Amino acid sequence: MDGVYLLFILLLSIFVGFELIQKVPATLHTPLMSGANAISGITVVGALALAGSDNMGEYSTYLGAFAVFLATINVVGGYLVTDRMLAMFKKKQ
Amino acid sequence: MIETTTTDLVINFSYVLAAALFIFGLKLLGHPSSARKGNLLSSIAMLIAIVVTMFDNNIVSFQMIAIAMLAGSILGVLAARMIAMTAMPEMVSLLNGIGGLASLFVAWATVETNSEFTAFTMLVTFLALLIGAVTFSGSLIAWAKLSEHITGRSVTFAGQAVFNSLLVLVIIFTAYLFVAQPTMLAGVSIDFNVVLYTAMALALLFGIMLVLPIGGADMPVVISLLNSYSGLAACAAGFALHNNILIVAGSLVGASGIILTNIMCKAMNRSLSNVLFSGFMPVTNNDMVIEGEVKPLSAEDAYYVLEAAQSVVVIPGYGMAVAQAQHAMKELQQLLEENGAEVAYAIHPVAGRMPGHMNVLLAEADVSYEQLFEMDEINKRIQNFDVAMVIGANDVVNPAAREMKGSPIYGMPVINADLAKNVFVLKRGMASGFAGIDNPLFFKPNCRMIFGDAKETLGHMIRQFSD
Numbered sequence: 001m002d003g004v005y006l007l008f009i010l011l012l013s014i015f016v017g018f019e020l021i022q023k024v025p026a027t028l029h030t031p032l033m034s035g036a037n038a039i040s041g042i043t044v045v046g047a048l049a050l051a052g053s054d055n056m057g058e059y060s061t062y063l064g065a066f067a068v069f070l071a072t073i074n075v076v077g078g079y080l081v082t083d084r085m086l087a088m089f090k091k092k093q
Numbered sequence: 094m095i096e097t098t099t100t101d102l103v104i105n106f107s108y109v110l111a112a113a114l115f116i117f118g119l120k121l122l123g124h125p126s127s128a129r130k131g132n133l134l135s136s137i138a139m140l141i142a143i144v145v146t147m148f149d150n151n152i153v154s155f156q157m158i159a160i161a162m163l164a165g166s167i168l169g170v171l172a173a174r175m176i177a178m179t180a181m182p183e184m185v186s187l188l189n190g191i192g193g194l195a196s197l198f199v200a201w202a203t204v205e206t207n208s209e210f211t212a213f214t215m216l217v218t219f220l221a222l223l224i225g226a227v228t229f230s231g232s233l234i235a236w237a238k239l240s241e242h243i244t245g246r247s248v249t250f251a252g253q254a255v256f257n258s259l260l261v262l263v264i265i266f267t268a269y270l271f272v273a274q275p276t277m278l279a280g281v282s283i284d285f286n287v288v289l290y291t292a293m294a295l296a297l298l299f300g301i302m303l304v305l306p307i308g309g310a311d312m313p314v315v316i317s318l319l320n321s322y323s324g325l326a327a328c329a330a331g332f333a334l335h336n337n338i339l340i341v342a343g344s345l346v347g348a349s350g351i352i353l354t355n356i357m358c359k360a361m362n363r364s365l366s367n368v369l370f371s372g373f374m375p376v377t378n379n380d381m382v383i384e385g386e387v388k389p390l391s392a393e394d395a396y397y398v399l400e401a402a403q404s405v406v407v408i409p410g411y412g413m414a415v416a417q418a419q420h421a422m423k424e425l426q427q428l429l430e431e432n433g434a435e436v437a438y439a440i441h442p443v444a445g446r447m448p449g450h451m452n453v454l455l456a457e458a459d460v461s462y463e464q465l466f467e468m469d470e471i472n473k474r475i476q477n478f479d480v481a482m483v484i485g486a487n488d489v490v491n492p493a494a495r496e497m498k499g500s501p502i503y504g505m506p507v508i509n510a511d512l513a514k515n516v517f518v519l520k521r522g523m524a525s526g527f528a529g530i531d532n533p534l535f536f537k538p539n540c541r542m543i544f545g546d547a548k549e550t551l552g553h554m555i556r557q558f559s560d
Binding site: 014025034036053062064065069085092 | 112120122157161162173213324327342346347449450459
């Protein structure tokens with residue numbers, strides 16, 4: 001039953017995603033991709049629990065910590081580079 | 094997970110808030126004027142999700158987390174600051190790859206926790222592992238192609254299709270071993286660790302095999318697709334960890350990548366499978382004869398035409414990025430506007446090496462987004478322009494797509510540059526574009542070729558204007 005409930009969430013968010021992203025104009029497609037890179041760094045949330053736990057075995061903790069490291073690059077790098085790009089998009093003066 | 098504590102409740106409510114902010118942030122990305130705010134909202138959502146997760150009762154040691162986050166942040170800041178705007182396709186493919194690798198490691202760490210898992214959990218963990226690994230190795234190949242560490246052309250070898258089919262079959266078999274975890278099979282005892290490592294190695298190999306046969310001009314499709322995969326990998330990891338926010342955020346990214354992939358494929362009039370597997374097929378020869386001759390023109394002579402022009406449309410392509418000619422073009426644009434001409438830019442969806450590549454470069458050169466037009470808008474009025482300036486673009490202005498039935502790109506939507514009153518093509522030489530097809534545009538009576546480095550050519554014109 002748990003899996004079905006998760007599938008529900010998946011289905012709904014895919015629909016929302018399709019609706020929203022179809023409205024993004026072509027001129028913003030590169031920032032959209034780098035912004036999406038940052039969002040996919042959400043894996044960090046999953047990795048945190050694995051890296052910070054004491055009772056799961058040392059091996060798992062190290063692997064989790066490495067995942068935290070990687071996902072943080074995505075989050076920080078992704079948002080900053082997107083902001084840098086978006087700051088350049090200007091209206092006609 | 095069974096007992097719902099207050100902390101769990103707070104965490105999950107905060108995840109709902111974060112999900113709402115992610116969605117709202119994407120909504121604001123719908124217009125250039127609000128996009129920056131949207132990105133900020135999205136980053137706040139991420140911060141909320143990360144901070145509340147720290148309150149999870151299962152997290153007891155913060156030392157490793159602190160080190161990992163600090164190191165990741167430093168690398169992230171450095172990468173975001175130092176990267177040149179022209180190298181944005183490389184940056185995005187690297188970020189795609191890192192995202193995939195993170196999901197791979199989350200999946201790996203999950204199976205190493207020595208807990209008992211249901212078959213469903215094992216299946217989604219395998220998917221996270223598989224998609225993560227494919228995204229990682231595929232993105233590395235894409236990055237190497239884009240940065241020209243390896244050839245940008247399609248790489249093929251005899252028996253590639255057979256090899257890949259076998260690879261898929263073996264991966265499916267490994268998935269069975271991974272999920273069902275039989276201890277004995279056909280009299281051989283099976284070690285789960287061997288299955289795990291084999292699965293990872295095969296998935297990494299699969300990612301390489303997927304991207305190798307894809308040529309440079311098809312890169313926008315591949316980057317979009319890998320972008321989608323990085324989200325789907327996070328999504329699968331969310332299923333494995335029973336974490337809602339991972340599923341929501343991951344599927345938003347997945348949907349975004351799929352939409353972009355679709356737009357790119359449509360812009361090339363090809364199906365996704367054609368892009369992914371056409372490297373296996375022999376190139377169809379077209380024996381169409383193009384009549385006419387190529388007429389070169391000097392930058393000086395081009396100046397006289399530009400000076401008299403009332404309206405100019407600029408059609409940039411990957412060559413503009415290579416020549417770094419966007420700043421020179423902006424300078425020329427200002428001179429033309431002072432001279433009373435209207436200047437518009439026409440951007441083809443697959444111009445450059447990733448979706449929106451040209452727009453970012455022109456934004457960097459301070460060209461207003463209101464002067465950038467999509468293909469359909471400009472095609473409606475292209476015949477009214479006095480001059481169409483094609484800078485480093487080739488296939489996206491190829492009229493063969495419209496008028497030569499035998500051409501491999503027949504049917505692809507192109508910018509009809511040849512319909513403008515005069516066409517200037519700024520180009521290094523007569524080499525054909527990435528698609529490897531001749532361009533009848535160059536032989537049209539209203540077309541003039543201005544050979545040389547685009548930046549230098551534009552510089553010549555600018556100097557003529559100043560004199």
